[in-house]
Structures are given as C-alpha cells and as structure tokens.
Amino acid sequence: MSLDISFIGILIGSIMASSVPLILAASGELITERSGVLNLGVEGMMIIGAISGFALMVITDNLFIAIIGSMLSGVVISLIFGFLTQSLLTNHVATGLALTIFGIGLSAMLGKDFVGIPGKDFPILFSSLRESIPFFGPILFGHSIILYFAFVLPFLTSYFLKKTKLGLIVRAVGDSPVSASNQGINVVLVRYCCILYGGGMCGLAGAYLSLIYTPQWIENMTAGRGWIALALVVFATWSPIKVLIGAIIFGGISILQLHMQAVGFRIPVQFLIALPYLMTIIVLVVISRDSRKIKLNTPTSLGRIFYKEK
Amino acid sequence: MYKNFLRYLISAIFLITFSISAKADFKVGFVYIGPTGDHGWTYQHDEGRKAVEAAGIKTTYVESVKYGADAERVIRQLAQSGHDLIFTTSFGYMDATNKVAKDFPNVKFEHATGYKREHSNVSTYSARFYQGRTILGHIAGKLTKTNTIGYIASFPIPEVIRGINAMTLAAQKVNPNIKTKIVWVFSWYDPGKEAEAAQALIDQGADIIMQHTDSTAPVQTAEKAGIWSFGQASDMQRFAPKSILTSIIDDWAPYYVERAIAARDGTWSQQDTWHGLKEGMVAMSPYNKGMGADLVKEAEQLQKDLASGKIHSFTGPIYDQKGNILVAEGKVADDGMLLGMNVYVKGVEGDIPK
Numbered sequence: 001m002s003l004d005i006s007f008i009g010i011l012i013g014s015i016m017a018s019s020v021p022l023i024l025a026a027s028g029e030l031i032t033e034r035s036g037v038l039n040l041g042v043e044g045m046m047i048i049g050a051i052s053g054f055a056l057m058v059i060t061d062n063l064f065i066a067i068i069g070s071m072l073s074g075v076v077i078s079l080i081f082g083f084l085t086q087s088l089l090t091n092h093v094a095t096g097l098a099l100t101i102f103g104i105g106l107s108a109m110l111g112k113d114f115v116g117i118p119g120k121d122f123p124i125l126f127s128s129l130r131e132s133i134p135f136f137g138p139i140l141f142g143h144s145i146i147l148y149f150a151f152v153l154p155f156l157t158s159y160f161l162k163k164t165k166l167g168l169i170v171r172a173v174g175d176s177p178v179s180a181s182n183q184g185i186n187v188v189l190v191r192y193c194c195i196l197y198g199g200g201m202c203g204l205a206g207a208y209l210s211l212i213y214t215p216q217w218i219e220n221m222t223a224g225r226g227w228i229a230l231a232l233v234v235f236a237t238w239s240p241i242k243v244l245i246g247a248i249i250f251g252g253i254s255i256l257q258l259h260m261q262a263v264g265f266r267i268p269v270q271f272l273i274a275l276p277y278l279m280t281i282i283v284l285v286v287i288s289r290d291s292r293k294i295k296l297n298t299p300t301s302l303g304r305i306f307y308k309e310k
Numbered sequence: 311m312y313k314n315f316l317r318y319l320i321s322a323i324f325l326i327t328f329s330i331s332a333k334a335d336f337k338v339g340f341v342y343i344g345p346t347g348d349h350g351w352t353y354q355h356d357e358g359r360k361a362v363e364a365a366g367i368k369t370t371y372v373e374s375v376k377y378g379a380d381a382e383r384v385i386r387q388l389a390q391s392g393h394d395l396i397f398t399t400s401f402g403y404m405d406a407t408n409k410v411a412k413d414f415p416n417v418k419f420e421h422a423t424g425y426k427r428e429h430s431n432v433s434t435y436s437a438r439f440y441q442g443r444t445i446l447g448h449i450a451g452k453l454t455k456t457n458t459i460g461y462i463a464s465f466p467i468p469e470v471i472r473g474i475n476a477m478t479l480a481a482q483k484v485n486p487n488i489k490t491k492i493v494w495v496f497s498w499y500d501p502g503k504e505a506e507a508a509q510a511l512i513d514q515g516a517d518i519i520m521q522h523t524d525s526t527a528p529v530q531t532a533e534k535a536g537i538w539s540f541g542q543a544s545d546m547q548r549f550a551p552k553s554i555l556t557s558i559i560d561d562w563a564p565y566y567v568e569r570a571i572a573a574r575d576g577t578w579s580q581q582d583t584w585h586g587l588k589e590g591m592v593a594m595s596p597y598n599k600g601m602g603a604d605l606v607k608e609a610e611q612l613q614k615d616l617a618s619g620k621i622h623s624f625t626g627p628i629y630d631q632k633g634n635i636l637v638a639e640g641k642v643a644d645d646g647m648l649l650g651m652n653v654y655v656k657g658v659e660g661d662i663p664k
Contacts, residue, residue, distance in 0.1 A: 007513065014509055018502075108374075115347025118530075118549050214501040214527050219345050219374055223500055258510035261493045261660070262460070269494045269663040 009135035011255070016139070016147065017213065019251030021046070021205040021222075023150045025229035026236075026243045027157050028201025033233055034161060035194035036174035038303035040096030041081055043226025044103020045199050049074045049206030051107040054217040055114055063122060067146070067207055074203020075196045077103060082195040085305070086188050092303045100226070108219045119215025144212050146204070153201075157240040170194060174299030177306040187306055202226070235284035238297040242287060250280040336574045338362055339388035340371035341381065343400035343524075344499045350524035350543040351498070351560070355399045355422075357544075358562030362570045377402035382409060389414040395573040397566065398422065400498070401467060408432055418573050423469055425649060430580050435565060438586030439469075440476035440648070441616045442558035444623040445594060445609055446540050447480025449555055450518045451488055452605055453538055454481075460511030461492045462504055462521040462528050466663045468651045470522050475655045476623045477520065482657050490658045491516055501527035508532060529554055538601075545595040556609070557595040565591060584645065587617040624648065629656040 025042050032039050053070030057063060081099050084090045122144050124130075130142030161167040169190060172180040177187045209225075210217050228250060236242035253276040260272055288294060340359050344352040352373065363369050370393070375384045381403050388396050389410055395418045398407045404424035411419045411429045423436045450459050459481060463470050474492065481488040491514060493507040504523050508531035511519060520540040521528045526549040532539035533550035541547065541557025565583065572578040585591035594613055597606045615621040626637035630653045637643050654662060 010513060014506070014513075018506065112347075115345050116349045116353070118526075209502065214505050215530075216501065216526070218348070218499075218501050218525065221501060223502060255506055255510065258493050258495075258507050259514065262491050262510045262514040262516075264491070264659045266661065269496070273496060 006134045006138075009138040011259070013138035013142070015248065015252040015255050016151070017143065017251075018255055019247040020147050020150045021208050021213070021225050022229050022232060022247035022250060023153065023244060024146075024205035024208065025202045025226060026232045026247060027150075027153045027240060028198040028205075029229060030157060030233050030238060030240060030243060031161075031170065031201075032194045032198035033302055034174045034238060034299050035170050035191045036177060036299050036301040036304065036306065037085065037191050037195055038092040038096065039078070039081055039099070039195060039198060040093060040230065041078070041099025041103065042198075042202050042230050043222055043224070044100035045074045045077050045202035046103075046206035046209075046222045046226045046229075047107040047220070048077045048103045049203030050210035050221055051111045051114070051206075051217060052203065053207030054119070054210040055110065057120060057211060058114060058117055061120075063120065063211065066211060067204065070203045070207030070211075071200040072203070074199040074201070074206070076199075078195050078199025078202070081199075082192050086191055086195070089305050089307060091305070104220060111217050111219060114217040115219070117217070119211065119217075122212045122215065144208075146208050146212060150208075151244070154240040154244040161240070171299070174301060177301055177304075181306075181308055187308065191306070202229075205229070232280070232284075235281055235288070237284075237288040237294045238299065239288075239293075242284060245287070246280055246284050249283050250276050253279050335368055337393045337395075338367055338369045338570050338573075339393035339396040340369065341375050341384055341388070341396065341398045341400075341403060342371060342373040343375065343377075343402070345373050346371070348499065348524050349526055349546060349549070352399070352524070354544050354560045355397070355562055358566040359397075361563035362566050365567050365571065367570050367574060375403075378406075382406040385410045385419075386413075389417045394418065395420065395570060395578070401465075401469065418578050420569060425582075427580060427582065433569075433581050433583070435583040435585075436469075437560055437562075437591040438584060439558055439560070439592055440472045440623050441586045442592050442594060443473045443476040444480040444616060444621075445556070445612050446520055446558070447477035447482075448484055448612055449597075449601060449605060449609055450477070450520070450538075450540075451481030451483070451485035452608075453555075453601060454485065454488065454518050456515045456517045457485065457487045458489050458491055458515045458517065460508065460514070460516030460519045461490055462507045462511070462519070462523055463492050463494050464498050464523045465496060466494065466652075468649060471654065471662060472648055472651045473522055474658060475651065478655055478657050479624065479628065488657060492658065492660055494663055495523060497523065499524045501525040504528050505531045509535075512537065526550070541595065547595060552600070554595075555598045555601055559593040559595055561590055561593050564589075587613060588619070630654065631656055631658065 029042050049070040052073035053066045056069040057066035084095045085092050124142050126141035130137045173187050173190045181187045232243055232246045236246050257272040257275050342352040346352055346356040359369050372384050375381050397420045399422045401423045404426050407419050407421045408426050408428040411432045419432045421434050424434050478490045495503045495507050504525050505527040508519050508528040512535050518538045519528055519532045521542050526546050529539045529546050529550035533553040538555050539553045541554050543560050545557045547554050597609055622642040624643035626641045627639040628637040630636050
C-alpha cells in the first residue's frame with residue numbers, strides 16, 4: 001500500500017464520508033430509544049428519505065427543498081409508528097419491523113420513475129483548501145454540509161441528554177415512564193417528539209445516500225445500513241460519542257477492506273468482507289465494558305408499552 | 311335462495327378463472343435480477359423483451375428477483391400462470407430454472423449464462439462478452455499511464471474470470487508492464503459498494519476503471535476523479551460523458567424474438583447458444599474520440615477481426631499466474647476451457663476467492 005501522507009488524508013476523508021449515514025441514523029435512533037421507544041424501522045425510514053430526497057431534487061431541481069423534504073418524509077413515516085405504538089399501544093418490535101418492510105416496498109413503488117436518472121452534484125465546502133493543504137485538507141475540507149453536521153451531531157446529542165432539562169425529561173421518560181408521568185410529564189408527547197426526531201434523522205441519512213454519496217436512486221439502496229445503525233446504538237450502549245466511534249470504525253474497515261483487496265493482501269476476501277462487522281462489535285464491546293456506566297445509559301423501559309391509567 | 315346464489319357465484323368464479331387460464335394466449339415471461347432501470351444488465355434484457363412485444367407476442371416480467379427460494383417461487387408462478395416460454399436472465403437462476411422445468415414439461419425455459427440443461431425443455435444462451443473485454447484491454451493498455459487497470463468484479467464465476475483474463479491478455483499485448491488490480495464486491499448491484507471499490511482502486515493507482523457489476527456508480531466515480539472508464543452491459547455514456555471510452559453492449563433482442571417465435575410456432579428445440587460480436591449479441595458503443603483517432607481505428611479494426619474470427623481473444627501462448635502453460639503457442643482456447651475457466655492468467659494480481 002502506498003503509504004504517503006497525503007494518501008492517508010484522502011483515505012480518512014472517504015472513510016468519514018462513508019460513515020455519515022450511520023452516524024445520522026444512529027444518533028436519531030439513540031434519542032428515540034433513550035425515551036424508551038424501540039423503533040426497528042430505521043431501514044424503512046432511511047429508504048423513504050432516500051427516495052423522497054431524490055424525487056424532490058429531480059422535480060424541484062432544488063437541493064435545499066430535497067434535503068428538508070427527505071427529513072419531513074422521515075418524520076411522516078415515523079408518525080405512523082408513533083401513532084401505532086403510543087396511541088394504539090401496539091408492540092414496538094412488530095410495528096418497527098412492519099415499518100421497515102413497508103418503507104422498502106413503498107420506496108420501490110414511488111421510485112419507479114426515478115431509476116436511471118443521473119443525480120446532481122451536491123455543493124461541497126472549502127474545496128480550494130482541500131487541494132492546497134496536504135493531509136489535513138482532504139480530511140477537514142471539501143465535504144458537504146451534511147457531513148459536518150453529522151460529525152457535530154453526536155456531541156450535541158450528548159450535551160442535550162446530559163446537560164439540558166429537556167434531555168433529563170427524555171431520559172426520565174425512558175427510564176421510568178410511570179414516575180415521570182406522576183411528576184406531571186406528558187410521557188406520550190415526549191415519546192412522540194423523540195420518535196419524530198429519530199424519523200427525521202433517518203430520512204436525512206437516506207437522503208445523504210441518494211443525493212450526496214452515490215447521487216442516484218436505486219431500489220433498496222440503503223442496503224442494510226439501517227440495521228447496522230440500529231446495532232450500533234445497542235453496542236455503543238446508548239452513548240452518542242461511542243456511536244460516533246462505532247460508525248467511523250465500521251465505515252473505516254468497509255473502505256479499508258476494499259483497499260486491502262486492491263493492494264493484493266493474501267487474505268480470503270470473504271473474511272475481509274465480514275471484517276467491518278466483527279471489528280465494530282469487538283471494539284464497542286471492549287470500550288463499553290464498564291457495567292455501571294452501561295446501567296446509567298441504558299433506558300430501563302426500552303420497548304415497554306406505557307399505558308397511563310385514567 | 312341465498313344458498314343457491316352462493317353456489318352460482320362460486321361456479322361463476324370457477325368458470326371465469328378456468329376460461330382465463332384455458333384461453334391461453336401465447337405468453338413469454340422474463341425474470342430479472344435487477345430493476346429494469348439499472349441501465350446495465352437488466353435494462354438490456356428488458357430492451358429484448360420489448361422487441362418480443364413489438365413482434366406481437368405478449369410478455370410479462372418480474373424484476374429484482376433474488377437468487378434461491380425467491381427465484382424458484384417466481385419462476386414457478388410464471389409457469390403456473392400460463393406462460394409458454396420463460397427467460398431467466400441471471401447465472402444464479404440456474405438450479406431454480408431446472409427444478410421448475412422438471413415440473414412443467416410443456417413450458418419452455420431459457421436460462422442466460424448457465425450451463426445446466428437437465429431437461430429437454432431447458433435451453434441456455436449467453437454472449438461472448440470476453441470479445442468485448444479484449445477490445446477494452448487493448449484500449450486500456452494503450453492509454454494507462456500508471457500501468458494499473460482497476461477491475462471491479464462481482465462473483466468468482468467463470469464468466470467473470472474469463473472477462474478479467476481476456477482483458478489482461480489484450481492489455482499485455484500492447485503494454486507488457488500492465489497490472490490488473492481486482493476488487494471483489496460480491497454483489498451484482500450495490501452502487502455504494504461499487505463506488506467505494508472504484509475509489510479504492512483509484513487511490514491504489516488505477517487510472518482506468520472497468521467493471522463487471524451492473525450499476526453506473528463506478529463510471530460516475532471515474533468521471534469525478536477525471537480518469538477513464540468503460541461502461542458495462544449498456545451504453546452508460548450519459549452517466550459519465552467524459553470518462554467513458556466505450557461500453558460493451560449486450561443485444562439480446564434478435565435472439566429473444568427468434569426464440570419466442572420458434573416457441574409459438576412449435577419449432578423450438580433445446581439448444582446451447584453462445585453468440586458474440588459476429589452475430590451482434592455483443593456490440594460496442596461508439597468509441598470516445600478522447601482516446602485519439604489512431605486508437606479508435608485500432609479498436610474498430612480489432613472489433614472487425616474478432617467478429618470475423620481472424621483474431622481469437624484467447625490465443626496461445628497463455629500462462630497461468632504460476633507460469634504453467636494453459637494454451638500452447640499457435641493454439642486457441644476451446645469453448646470447453648473458456649466455459650470452465652477458473653484460473654487467472656499471468657499478470658493478474660491476487661487470488662480468486664474460493
């Protein structure tokens with residue numbers, strides 16, 4: 001492998017780009033889960049975001065509308081989940097799975113006329129700095145605004161949960177909805193908000209794929225990234241910063257294994273392809289060993305149906 | 311009274327369904343591995359289907375059918391619903407096609423790129439894509455400055471390995487220092503992965519990208535990086551206007567029309583078809599002027615010679631990676647060897663995934 005310093009910079013840049021959808025979707029799902037709601041529909045919400053974003057881009061020719069629209073579509077689709085689980089008290093797991101299946105099917109139907117249309121170039125920021133600074137240039141500059149947002153988001157999420165009153169309310173609702181309710185908190189409303197926020201972030205993650213990463217629409221183009229985001233939240237023991245670390249490791253090794261193939265490492269390709277999954281789990285398990293901290297972060301009432309007696 | 315009504319209703323329903331299935335217009339079914347809008351493999355098969363339709367024969371298709379149980383279910387469904395001829399258009403449908411064929415002896419089956427014809431109602435057909443790869447290799451060998459050609463491969467089957475070898479041999483002929491770097495993505499269609507693979511190859515010094523996968527992501531990545539690329543299966547030029555040198559085009563239409571008419575008229579019989587540039591099943595899209603007028607001429611000449619049989623893509627001496635002779639000097643590889651090809655020729659880097 002050519003190991004000159006500027007090449008490593010480019011490599012890190014492309015690793016960052018590949019981890020963005022995971023960070024966005026996992027950060028959104030993290031908030032949802034911290035409020036005690038387990039939404040397995042991440043993949044479905046992402047794919048709906050991907051087609052909505054792309055379709056709006058083609059129709060309106062405006063990337064801003066496309067991005068906002070993709071988030072809104074994620075919100076709308078998660079509203080279905082919210083209504084079913086919070087108002088009709090259905091089982092979280094079953095409803096979430098249904099949402100994924102529904103999303104994949106619906107997106108394929110909506111996307112019928114958008115297959116094979118070339119996408120548009122998404123504007124990147126500071127592209128001149130990217131070329132002029134070796135090593136740090138390709139890492140820090142020349143990315144889309146969504147990437148910068150994704151890398152700030154885990155820190156904002158962490159701050160929100162730990163330092164703000166609203167964050168405290170979310171955690172209280174996730175840990176003990178009954179006591180929170182007795183304190184006068186509207187548990188159902190809080191959970192609704194968290195579900196919709198998660199939906200919005202998943203929609204954005206999908207739009208990143210169809211508008212920026214590989215600018216085109218293809219059926220099933222999320223290709224399981226939603227499930228990986230879901231797993232990341234659990235393996236990162238509901239800590240936003242660890243979600244970020246996990247997403248970078250997963251994205252990193254996915255890219256590195258392709259490079260290892262291109263270089264001609266004599267390792268079975270099948271093993272290389274499994275490597276991102278293995279390494280992400282191992283690293284996250286190792287950095288999350290402290291059982292006291294896990295208990296502190298785990299939403300105790302995750303996936304349990306809350307029913308307020310009248 | 312009510313009971314009678316119910317009885318009439320049920321018998322009416324039976325009658326209608328029966329008459330629909332018994333009326334039996336001649337119908338042709340197609341099973342696709344990707345969406346018809348992939349602008350690659352499946353798109354071309356669907357163009358073939360449209361030609362059959364234009365010839366006045368009814369067709370239906372099912373797209374994005376996964377290998378395995380899904381494939382068998384879909385093929386069986388088509389056979390049950392009155393289709394007389396069914397084209398299954400991907401290598402992985404091989405076993406499912408033969409399995410269903412056994413249960414429907416009156417339905418004709420045509421399986422693309424496979425080799426199993428276990429029942430008399432199964433034919434196989436494929437195109438000599440490797441002839442196109444020879445032209446790509448010639449162009450790539452002439453144009454590369456880094457002497458590194460990046461190749462995005464799908465699954466380690468003879469079809470794909472044959473393409474890699476044909477390309478490498480042709481490139482070596484015009485540039486002995488050529489290296490072929492391969493990344494296996496283990497998918498026919500995953501734009502994200504294909505794009506990442508293309509980027510990895512570019513980062514590793516490849517200045518020409520070619521693919522044996524179906525999406526347009528690799529050529530788009532090449533266009534962004536400002537390097538050359540080749541389209542696959544259909545003319546992908548509009549996705550990467552500057553970068554694409556030419557595309558190998560699969561033209562299934564004449565074959566599909568011929569076979570559908572034969573099946574309708576009762577002259578269909580089992581056969582194994584392997585057509586190439588000569589018959590037009592493999593074609594090249596217009597060559598990019600950016601490669602220079604001389605090279606365009608060379609490519610066109612090579613295309614003519616491959617079509618006429620004056621030049622064979624696998625002409626000896628050909629050595630494997632360890633230096634053992636595969637095809638002796640002056641000989642050409644026979645079809646049996648080509649169909650079962652499972653070793654790299656000298657000059658390809660890495661091992662074939664097992």
